[in-house]
Amino acid sequence: MIARLLAGAALAALAVGSAQAQQGKVSGDVVKIGVLNDRSGLYADLGGEGSVVAVRMAVEEVGGKILGKSIEVVAADHQNKPDIGSNLSREWIDRDGVDVIVDVPNSGVALAVQEVTREKKKIFLMQGPATSRLTGDACSPTGFHWAYDTRALAVGTGQAIVKEGGKSWFFLTADYAFGHQLETDTAAQVKKAGGAVVGAVRAPLNTADFSSFLLQAQSSGAQVIGLANAGGDTITSIKQASEFGLTQSGQQKLAGLLIFLSDVHALGLQVAQDLVLTTGFYWDMDDEKRAWSEKYKAKTGKMPTMVQAGSYSSVKHYLKAIEAAGTDDGATVSAKMKEMSVNDMFAKNGKILPNGRMVHDMYLARVKKPSESKGPWDYYEIIRTIPGDEAFATLAESGCKLPG
Template identity: 55%
Template sequence: MWTHRSSAGRLAAGAAGTAAGCLALLLAGAGGAAAEIPNKHVKLGVLTDMSGFASDSTGRGSVVAAELAAEDFAKELPGVTIEVVHADHQNKPDIGAATTRRWLDQEHVDAILDVPFSSVALAVNEVTRNSKAMFIASGPGTTELTGAKCSANTVQWTYDTWALANGTARAVTEAGGRNWYFLTADYAFGHALERDASAVVTGMGGKVVGSVRHPPSASDFSSYLLQAQASGAQIIGLANAVGDTISSVKQATEFGITSSGQRLAALLMQLSDVAAVGLKDAQGLYLTEAFYWDLNPGTRAFADRFAARMEGRRPTGNQAGVYAGALHYLKAVKAANSTDATVVAAKMRELPTDDPLFGKGSVRVDGRAVHDMLFFEVKSPDESKGPWDFYKLVRTIPGDQAFRPLGEGGCPLVK
């Protein structure tokens, strides 16, 4: 049995200046297995984009996902309060780091979840390193979190640039799309997507005929798209994200690029992005995701619960990653009888992962959560049977093939 205990949102003090809300799930009764958990209290902090251009794919939906995980695991920790708080990092590394320090030093947060944007995630990664708190990164894509910057306290759950680029580039090239041109966001994340996808294309005998880089949050993609069109490439690889991907897909349709026979391959695109573009313009787009709400009975059941709290919206991969990562963390807390990251991190790597959204998998020593990835084609309006019915599954990429091999990342924890 559980009951909700909530408190009103408040304005946090200090440099972060971010709003934090709180949901507590309080279970009656005592439980011997939880006796070592300090104060019989576990506190999860969702550090996310509540107001910026990634708020649709993370934001409030990530908070809801964490709440659902807390509710689902509450019966496994009788007598323990599982509390969920959240804050907006405003897509700024300094605010993300300051919020993390305050949470750890003053508010005793045990695990930090989500954290979209790689620059913010890398800042949080350093604050939590050698602390007593876990960082479960479902939002960022940088492979540095499981590479040179890996930390024993960090688990990267949903995806990374290697998995996205490898999944899409490999599947499209195998299907005959052998000549590529890249439209790339001019910052580290975009560069990594282009680099990793290019390596796959050329390694499979394909050819990269050119690329062009655009500033982040660009509004006019006309000159970049015309260069891509003039290249004659079969595939235009979109090595960008969120608003830039949405705008480039819409404008590619306006210029008749896709109707002329060239195809678009999005190296990072989520359900919320497809919703923003619309099936009329997004149809035929190739993409790789870690999760899709309409995949099986387990994903559909979670999506229905999520939608009931999110005005009918279906969860994105990032939001699903918050749920699954939080659930695995709580399993490790129970097994370790502790919230101290020193022992919880070891348990997260020791225990196999298994949840209704990502299925069976594992957490490697470098912190990479290994699970299947999914290669999709976006449906046409005629193929869609209703709201949020956007994808048709082309292939499943097994977890042992989906992510960068353990020995190639340069993680100091790998011996």
């Protein structure tokens, strides 16, 4: 009996030993990339299948192979439910051998997945989620926040509107992790720039009718109504604000704090014109971005949002780091990614802070009037480049405490 136990222990030790020996290579002889996002709900157009296409483009560019092993891309729908998101990522990592999770819009779901990837020491490349907490108090050594965050949106749109004279603010906030953080971050920037917040109303996620909330915003008398929501909710609130004549009177102004290209496309320029927004990417800025975006459009029929472009960029950087590190081990690759600067069509000289924040330039844009637009997807005029160091919080400001 004792001999058997000993033999078992020896076998187990052997297994551990060989697992460690394999660290220098690719686990499971395949690099598996899991794109986890909303594929059917209100955030499906800003990420969804488009993010999967973008990731595949990055994989194709390296020939579908890394360190001699093949790269596989899988995708799943988290339905905007944190429990489904964390269960799926556990299953992916434990059972299917997924090495990296990409996108995950909806800050609530991302916060849950961040816990899983931290525990399993797997890399998490966040594009869709907005909350700055992901590189703040909820940061992880293997978590990367790429395209934008609530702090950058607040700095960009919040400050710009206060400077234009929008001093008093009322927030219409999506009632979950993301909306609350966007409201908090924007309120801080508004106050810093000399403005004031007169009130806020919290609307449930995926509300069909915003008129009641808009009316409350109207009667608050605030000069600016800050929309701390996203995707379908933003579209509906902007559309209904125009229906109820909130902006026509000229006394009040809408500030869409998070607006994606797909939202503007859905609204049409007639309704969306003159909105000021902050974005991490716009396709029509230079030749490199245009070339990549045209390729993307040929596959999907749409121009990419910053989430989709960011998915491409982060996976590209991740694969480069695997190449350089000679392994796909989470902790090792993560350290390598932070050593290397990000240089591709998405970002120039992007640098990654120890908390996982990828610091790159952000852009303040104005939505064109129908008369200024030359055709479909010609929607933004970039009015200011916000340097990365100004847009994103420093490590000290972020409140992230990493072990060691």
